[in-house]
Amino acid sequence: MLDNIAFFEGKFIPFKDAKISIMTHAFLYGTSVFEGIRAYWNEKKKKFYLFRALEHFERFKNSTKILRMNLKYNTKELVDLSCELIKKNSYKEDIYIRPTAYKSSLKIGPSLINTEDDFCMFTMPMGDYIDTKKGIAVCTSSWQRVEDNSIPARAKISGSYINTALAKAEAQLNNFADCLMLDDRGHICEGSAMNFFMIKNNKLITSPIYSDLLEGVTRDSIIKIAKQELNLEVVEREIDRSEAFLADELFFCGTGAQVSPISSVDHYIVGNGAIGEITAKLQEIYFAIVKGENPKYSNWYIEI
Numbered sequence: 246m247l248d249n250i251a252f253f254e255g256k257f258i259p260f261k262d263a264k265i266s267i268m269t270h271a272f273l274y275g276t277s278v279f280e281g282i283r284a285y286w287n288e289k290k291k292k293f294y295l296f297r298a299l300e301h302f303e304r305f306k307n308s309t310k311i312l313r314m315n316l317k318y319n320t321k322e323l324v325d326l327s328c329e330l331i332k333k334n335s336y337k338e339d340i341y342i343r344p345t346a347y348k349s350s351l352k353i354g355p356s357l358i359n360t361e362d363d364f365c366m367f368t369m370p371m372g373d374y375i376d377t378k379k380g381i382a383v384c385t386s387s388w389q390r391v392e393d394n395s396i397p398a399r400a401k402i403s404g405s406y407i408n409t410a411l412a413k414a415e416a417q418l419n420n421f422a423d424c425l426m427l428d429d430r431g432h433i434c435e436g437s438a439m440n441f442f443m444i445k446n447n448k449l450i451t452s453p454i455y456s457d458l459l460e461g462v463t464r465d466s467i468i469k470i471a472k473q474e475l476n477l478e479v480v481e482r483e484i485d486r487s488e489a490f491l492a493d494e495l496f497f498c499g500t501g502a503q504v505s506p507i508s509s510v511d512h513y514i515v516g517n518g519a520i521g522e523i524t525a526k527l528q529e530i531y532f533a534i535v536k537g538e539n540p541k542y543s544n545w546y547i548e549i
């Protein structure tokens with residue numbers, strides 16, 4: 246990592262020199278927004294496949310708007326910068342790209358007004374964030390998902406990841422891989438840092454975008470793949486906690502999580518406990534697409 250190149254204060258510089266002050270607004274108040282994007286290394290083609298960077302940077306721009314930031318780069322420029330960053334680093338394995346826009350003023354007081362903004366980005370290797378090969382055991386978090394009128398979950402705001410961090414730590418301390426986060430009425434919003442899908446009677450069901458969740462790029466990809474490749478009916482509706490106990494199949498999805506089957510919730514076994522048939526198919530199609538092996542979806546990746 247230390248020999249890496251990062252983008253910082255408008256320039257590509259050594260990662261080890263990309264440092265901010267301890268008085269930076271974003272460090273003091275969590276006032277930064279970020280994205281997590283994957284580029285998959287295809288060993289046969291000796292190329293990277295950067296997955297849906299445009300959509301990630303569109304969401305990034307929306308997050309900056311919510312934090313009243315003025316980012317000087319447009320979406321296309323951000324995509325180009327991320328491609329350049331990948332080229333400047335010499336990885337030959339799956340990587341993760343982390344752009345951040347942050348309140349850069351050295352200033353006390355959390356207001357978003359009259360503060361400066363800056364942008365930085367780094368990249369690092371990333372394998373599985375969550376096990377994708379066997380189903381994971383999850384619990385229901387005792388922490389409630391931040392709601393839209395508190396910290397909007399549809400913006401990827403660093404400060405709101407305290408909510409994720411508390412929930413993830415609690416789950417891990419109780420020997421679960423992750424958790425389901427509920428809203429104030431007990432409906433399932435999403436996982437700690439991934440979206441949630443349920444399969445019941447051959448229907449693919451997921452929480453709607455007004456359910457205090459991040460509108461995941463992978464969520465959107467899975468919905469499209471399910472409709473186009475498997476001809477599945479997709480329903481976006483609120484999901485009760487106990488519906489998860491009785492589901493045929495469950496899985497998480499996200500840039501980090503990819504497609505992660507869930508084998509139990511609160512110790513209730515999902516289906517027969519093995520990876521479900523539909524989940525397995527979605528997973529197979531998803532992995533082929535992200536590795537650049539399905540030309541039908543070539544508008545979803547940039548070959549580098």
Ligand code: PMP
Pocket residue numbers: 281409435436437438439440458459460461462463464498499500501
């Ligand atoms: N929800 C949260 C809270 C997340 O942090 C993530 C990861 N970015 C997701 C969902 C999945 O979003 P995406 O598919 O765009 O990575």
